[in-house]
Amino acid sequence: xxxxxxxxxxxxxxDQVALVTGxxxxxGYRFSKVLAKCGAKVAIAARRVEKLKALEExxxxxxxxxxxxxxxVTDRDSIRNAVDVVxxxxxxxxxxxxxxxxxxxxxxxxxSDELVDGVIETNLVGPYTLSNEVARRLIKNNQPGRMVNIAxxxxxxxxxxxxxxxxxxxxxxxxxxxxxxxxxxxxxHINVNAIAPGIFHSEMADLMLERIGDVSKNxxxxxxxxxxxxxxxxxFLVSPSSECVTGTCIKIDDGQSPR
Numbered sequence: 001x002x003x004x005x006x007x008x009x010x011x012x013x014x015d016q017v018a019l020v021t022g023x024x025x026x027x028g029y030r031f032s033k034v035l036a037k038c039g040a041k042v043a044i045a046a047r048r049v050e051k052l053k054a055l056e057e058x059x060x061x062x063x064x065x066x067x068x069x070x071x072x073v074t075d076r077d078s079i080r081n082a083v084d085v086v087x088x089x090x091x092x093x094x095x096x097x098x099x100x101x102x103x104x105x106x107x108x109x110x111x112s113d114e115l116v117d118g119v120i121e122t123n124l125v126g127p128y129t130l131s132n133e134v135a136r137r138l139i140k141n142n143q144p145g146r147m148v149n150i151a152x153x154x155x156x157x158x159x160x161x162x163x164x165x166x167x168x169x170x171x172x173x174x175x176x177x178x179x180x181x182x183x184x185x186x187x188x189h190i191n192v193n194a195i196a197p198g199i200f201h202s203e204m205a206d207l208m209l210e211r212i213g214d215v216s217k218n219x220x221x222x223x224x225x226x227x228x229x230x231x232x233x234x235x236f237l238v239s240p241s242s243e244c245v246t247g248t249c250i251k252i253d254d255g256q257s258p259r
Contacts (some may be wrong), residue, residue, distance in 0.1 A: 009241040014039030016146075016238070017090045019083070021073055021130065022100030024051035026202030027150060028228035031097055033235055036064030040095060043086040045071035073100045073126030074178065083133050094145040095238050096134050097176075098127035101150065104166040113120065116166060123170035128177060135190055144189035146238045151175050151196040153253045171196075175249050182247030190244040193237045198253025201226050220255045251259075 016034045022028035024046035034060045036042045040063040043067055044052050044059075052068040061067045067089050072078040086093055102122040107117060131147055138145045154164055175194055199215065203222055206240040216224050234249055236242050251257075 007178055009239065011038045011235050011239055013095070013238065015017040016040040016095045017043070017086065017093050017096035018097065018128060018238070019043045019045060019069070019086055019130075019134070020097040020099055021045050021056060021071060021126075021171075022150075025202070027227050027230065028097070028099040030230070031099060032033075032189045033059060033064075034231050034234060035095070035238070036066055037062065040238075042066040043069045043090065043093070045082055046100070047072050047232060057083070061128075062191050064247075066228065068149065071100075073130065079126065079130050079258060080133055081136070083130070092104055092137060092141055093134050094138065094143060096131065096145070096147045097234075098130060098149045101152075102127060102167075105163055107163045107233040108193065109208070111166065114243045119166050123133050123167070125175050126178070127224035128164075131177075131192070132216065133246040135185055135191040137184075138190055139188050144243075145191070146242075147181075147190065147192045148234060148237045149174050149178050149192070151163040151178070151194045151249060153196050153198045153251060153257045155196055155249075156251075157257050178249060179247045189243075190242070191237075191243065193242075193245060193247070194249040195230065195237070196249050196251045196253070197230065198251075199224050200230070202218055223254070225252075 018040045020028050020032045023032045023044035032042050032044045044055055045050055049070050051072045056066050056068050069082050069085055071082045100122060102119050104119050127149060151174045152171040153173050154168040177252040178192050216222055230252055233252055
């Protein structure tokens with residue numbers, strides 16, 4: 001029987017190498033800072049390299065360790081190259097945050113082929129490809145890992161006044177991907193979980209709010225939360241203390257959505 005400290009929880013991530021996609025803004029930006037603050041070596045990845053460099057300076061100024069990784073999650077060669085670069089610089093990736101995402105913001109019957117392909121490639125195919133690439137190397141080296149996929153409450157409910165059918169579909173698929181990969185990789189001690197946020201302030205959400213207006217007055221708590229209020233959930237899922245938690249999707253919506 002293993003012996004555990006009381007309480008069996010720690011946010012010391014100094015032995016972890018993390019890759020965060022969509023790190024140039026919003027949740028990814030915040031998640032990268034949090035992981036670095038807790039001691040992880042953090043590879044910050046996105047297409048907008050200039051914004052990543054600003055984040056890199058911020059993390060380093062606070063004593064963290066990070067690397068800028070140009071990454072287009074719709075390009076499989078870019079994905080595999082990014083994993084190679086991180087591994088060469090920091091070592092094996094054992095913590096992956098699949099955060100990069102794209103909204104559709106268009107009624108289904110009006111969507112172009114290019115928009116459909118972009119949303120599916122960004123929200124589903126990219127995270128699936130990247131998860132497999134990271135897991136393949138962990139399994140080869142007989143190492144455990146943690147993966148956190150950023151889903152959405154849109155995976156569970158959709159507003160008839162919101163043009164988000166394709167986004168909702170891909171995020172629902174992310175939840176099922178999380179559950180399925182957790183089952184396949186349980187024997188390899190790779191934990192796969194998801195976070196489903198409601199409306200939180202981010203670059204993507206704020207652009208949506210500019211279009212549809214302030215919806216906070218219609219929410220139960222009359223507010224829109226900020227990425228900082230997800231810190232504890234992220235840290236729980238990437239910390240060694242959550243080793244028995246896999247295949248779970250944690251909903252964080254401040255009571256915004258019907259159950």
